Amino acid sequence: MEKMAMYKCDTCKGVVEVVTPVCDEALKGFSRLEEKTEDATTEKHVPYIEEHEDGYVVKVGKEVEHPMTEEHYIQFIELLIDDNRLYRAYLKPGDKPMACFTVSKGEKVAAREYCNIHGLWKDR
Template structure:
């Protein structure tokens, strides 16, 4: 049986749909779900790994050292910033710039994730 925690990203084995689990049920049947592990390195890293920069009134998250394409069939669908356990999201669509600015107070623990429609989930 698959195991997931709060805020896991999973894929349905039947439909291929990508789903974010906000609060897993105690006895949930997860046999048709695959947990998607976030990549932090490897092939595609220059265009996928989120880069976090502290700005005056929050954080900027840019996807990759090399700008990621934002085409109709290959784009960054969402950027998340997890700051001291609080999740902040920016949904993107084809044609958008692959970055987001989150106006939040400075945090002690900051992590960013992004989901590419072709190459999956990446984390800073």
């Protein structure tokens, strides 16, 4: 299995991320989460990255912030730099749908986020 792929347990709905390649047997009972990049709804899910002097800010919802209610919220935001540095911020209901990462800059920067209802999203 591909490194950094995410899976959701078919029973408890927990999410796991593959850190090193594993056999198919290890993921029985899990469904792979596909990274979505197009948002056609009024609630915005695609993360976007702002570069700052001391790192990056990742926000969810460019025109309209993603809801952060008990029923519907962003559980975490990830920032990947140069395919070898991964940073993650966990969020909870009531938080702003954003994460600040004070890190060294990179050449290649990507972001993902996980919505408890609508799944995994990646920046374009």
